[in-house]
Amino acid sequence: MRFRFQPPVQLSSSGHHLLPLPTPPPFLSSSPSLSTCSISHHHRSSRCTSSFGIAFDIDGVILRGQNPIGNSPAALKRLCHDYSGNLKIPFLFLTNGGGTPESRRAIEMSQLLGVKILPSQVVQGHSSFRSLLNRFENDFIVATGKGEPELVMSEYGFRNVISLDDYASYFDNIDPVAQYKSWKVRQESNMLPFSMKSIQDVSLDRVKAAFIVSDPVDWGRDIQVLCDILSSRGLLGGEEEHQPPLFFAADDLQYQAAFPSERLGIGAFRIALESVFNRIHDKPLECTVFGKPNPFVFRNAEAILRHIWAFSCHGNAIRPEDEDSSSHSFKTLYMIGDNPLVDIKGALQAGHPWFSILTRTGVFRQTENHPEYPADVVVDTVAEAVDFILERESAS
Incomplete structure (x- = not known):
């Protein structure tokens, strides 16, 4: 199999593709105990002095399933001003997980953690x-x-996207064991209007690319249909030609979910698809892999943190006299993660200014540091990680 780690292809003038920084949405009214740790441009002169920022992994560090772990809510609240609720220390969540639009994920995490999280x-x-x-x-x-891969892609601006669930439904008997499956992958009410194509439209429209947005649910069906698409240049029933591009959001072999031991991730699905495809085709599968531990992900996170901090200081519009703040350089950026092969490896490869902290609440649970990808510091929980950072930066 030939696959590569792919940096973003659209770059800003600084060399990084930046995710848009939306205007902060209204505070959630459904959570009366929600701490309003938000991005604001008030009190600029006293607050625009942070020399460091923090990137948190989510699964195995902040949450296990839907449950906060490691006293994460209290740890996050320490990064906000008590008197205003505004950001005191710039931070974001850097995860290989997904399947939900960033806007919705921010709302979910705000409710779970009691801290206001913005999509940015x-x-x-x-x-x-x-x-x-x-x-x-x-x-x-x-x-x-x-989750909702079609909705995720449509919110990014892709105008002609269809979920593999819907795509497969247009072809009778494409899944030979569908009759034995007791679950229904998708409800009709969730289908987006522009995905309601006619059978003729789908059968004659060539698939130009396939995106693995998150962990697939029906591995057998997805492997079968993807092999059909990739071996026929995107037109089922066509002759074997050069495959359409295939993109994976990440490549985690395992991750920490609600179950006590690690679960197979999107990387395991890639291996399964590769194994099957390469056994039934002469040409090896080609794909492009995004996500941690790719160094560009960490460069992108650094750029986003700079913009978050600039927005916090100056508001949505950066004035010419404030341009130095939009290009703010952090002395240290902390990556707090639970997976040495993903979080720590990525921070090590990214180099300065990244500083890695490994927790024992997820994939990693050993007493000693990881031998191949040792973190700069090993702690038990994310709360201890924040304690260490604030003490080290004299910001407690």
Whole structure:
């Protein structure tokens, strides 16, 4: 198999593809105990002095399933001003997980953690797919994975996307064991209007690219249909030609979910698809992989943190006299993660100014540091990680 780690193809003048920083939405009214730790440009002179920022992994560090772990709510609240609720220390969440739009994920995390999280503070594995918009904006593409992959891609601006669930439904008997499956992957009410194509439209429209947005739900069906698409240049029943581009949001072999031991991730699905495809075709599968531990993900996170901090100091519009703040340089950026092969490896490869902190609440649970990808510091919980950072930076 030939696959590569792919940096974003659309770059800003600084060399990084930046995720848009939306205007902060209204505070959630459904959570009366919600701490309003938000991005604001008030008190600029006293607050625009942070020399460091923090990137948190989510699964195994902040949450296990839907439950906060490691005293994470209290740890996050320490990064906000008590008197105003505004950001005291710039931080974001850097995860290979996904399947939900960043806007919705921010709301979910705000409710779970009791701290106001904005969409600009949520960077998921598939967030980098935005960089492919100019290439595939109007092309017919297929997206698969748990959650709502079609909605994710449409919110990025892709105009002609269909979920693999819907795509497969247009072809009778494409899944030979569908009759034995007791679950229904998708409800009709969730289908987006522009995905309601006619059978003729789908059968004659060539798929220009396939996107694995998150962990697929029906591995057997997805492997079968993807092999059909990729071996026929995107037109089922066509002759074998060069395969359409295939993109993975991440490549985690395992991750920490609600179950006590690690679960197979999107990287395991890639291995399964590769194994099957390469056994039935002469040409090896080609794909492009995004997500941690790719160094460009960490460069992108640094750029986003700079913009978050600039927005916090100056508001949505950066004035010419404040341009030095929009290019603010952090002395240290902390990556707090639970997976040495993903979080720590990525921070090590990214180099300065990244400083890695490994927690024992997820994939990693050993007493000693990881031998191959040792973190700068190993702690038990994310709360201890924040304690260490604030003490080290004399910001407690």
